[in-house]
Amino acid sequence: MLNRLFLNRLRKELPRWVDEGWVTAEHQRLILEQVSTQAAGVRRAPLALGVLGVLLIGTGVISFFAANWSLIPKLIKLAVLFGAMWSAYAAAGWMLTRRARLERGFGHAFLLLAVILFGANIMLIAQTYHIQAHFPNGVLLWALGALIAVYLVPTQLVAVAGLVLTGLWSFLEIFENLAHDRVTLHWSFLVVWGLFLPQIYRRGWRHAGTVATLAFILWLLLNLVDLADGTDAVGVDVLQVVLPVSVCLFLIGAIMERSDRLFGFSATVRYQALILGLLSLYGLTLRFVHDLGDGLWPRQAATAPWIVGTLVALAAAGALAVLLHRQVAAAQRQSYLWWGYGLLGAITLIVIANLFRTAGEGYATVVYVLYNCAYLGGLVWLLYAGYQRNDAFQVNVSFLFFGIGLLTLYFDTFWTLMDRSLFFMGGGVLLLAGGYVVERQRRKLLRRLETEVRDGEPP
């Protein structure tokens, strides 16, 4: 799990360790040299240039042949298609065996080009031989081609491309289900997606890990939308499943943080779960979601599959919280952890109460107010925990959602009460003043975090 972030952190930390007498200055030099060599891996600049070049070449080649395709005999077409793919592989092979980093960087880019050409070949051969099949299958074949490359010539770029293709395949399948009003969860995505994970884990590919998490979240959301569409569920049902699922992901990320091998993937899982969870909780603070005012969705009790799904997700979140609690040594359990458990318990109670909701507007108003309190409480907790853990991202996201919540509250409360012109003027003032205050507070907090990290004081 060696990378530039780790190197940067070592550069900050090592001088203090030398001062403390834990390592010698010579050891510091040796450690930094060793980690620099390993962390360098593929340099970003040549890789970025190579990828850009590859994309331009790929686009140009495809455009050229698309314009003249009908004039070219089939045999020549096949020679061009296979020749281009093999040439890209040959170039990648030659460059990857060079010692220079620059050439290795371009080698990875050529490997990506070869995989792109494999996909183009699938489409062009289908066109040449008039093969008309279930369209998502073509994308699946492309993703599987990338998967083969990921195992035979390990390259993070291709893993990222393969995961994007896997996500696209699932999106096309689910889109087709939606178009045909079919309620079928696209489970096969998990098989292909799961096949990428061992290699990502083994190689410690952080970017591929980020894309894998994102692909999983998007798959989950798309399936829930498909399921909601087919079972006449309403928005609040979907949000109340997404919320505990994102808590589960967040807790999984926190548990991963305690494992040496999984540490590097922890942040991306936690951060994506954090954004997903805040988005769903934010959704639950909106009046129309609870059919208050001009509701878009009719208020109705959740149906059995949604009640079961929500309860299972809540139970999983509870089990993961217990698991995390056991992993944290008693001496390390800070106060924010206990507040977090309390908040999780409160949110669980609100979700359960709203699963068996009645049609009464008073009940919905109480739930709406409780969700707003949970949103505010959640943000305060995230700020507090982020500060305790020196987590700048968590602090920034919390401030962002705090601003969004404030603006929404303003829109919700004053839109119908004030004259429109006053409303907009007030909104402008709130944006300017509120933005200034929130941004000032955020920067102040981040400066404090930086100072404390630099000085080595516990926050």
Added chain:
Amino acid sequence: MRPALGITLTAILQSLALAAMIAMKQWTLATGTEVVLETAPIDPRSLFRGDYVRLNYTISRLTAGEGFAPGDDAYVLLRQDQPYWAFVSVHRERPSPPPDHVVLKGRVRSAAIGDITLSYGIETYFVPEGEGRELERPRPGDIVSLRIAVDRFGKAGIKAVLVNGEVRYEERLF
């Protein structure tokens, strides 16, 4: 694994996948029963896109009764007739075809009040640029038909495009 070996294996496996696509299509064309199908007027909403022709058949829309849903497989029994093969019946499971009959496998695209719209994987054909319009909207008196091959699994492939019974485009391996 050494990069050179890994890359060679990747290229070989991917090339095999591409070759399999061609081989499966050619197997259908080489071993399938030849069937001539009548085309129907092109759906006016289908636009001609470049050198791409959208084909519609008289068996693309059938009265099948209830029991079919979009995405379902459907098996269409055709009987040899002159000049075109004729529709006999449509089934949810593959029937055993009597002599001079073939079973064509299709996928239900839409189903409403007993009528179903099917696709058989032979609805598109790429022709040289500028020649597609003539096939989509033939001149008065011109008849466009398709000679297709149907393999033992019901899969179909276009062998030739006929205009007034004369071969206009013929499918070859190279």
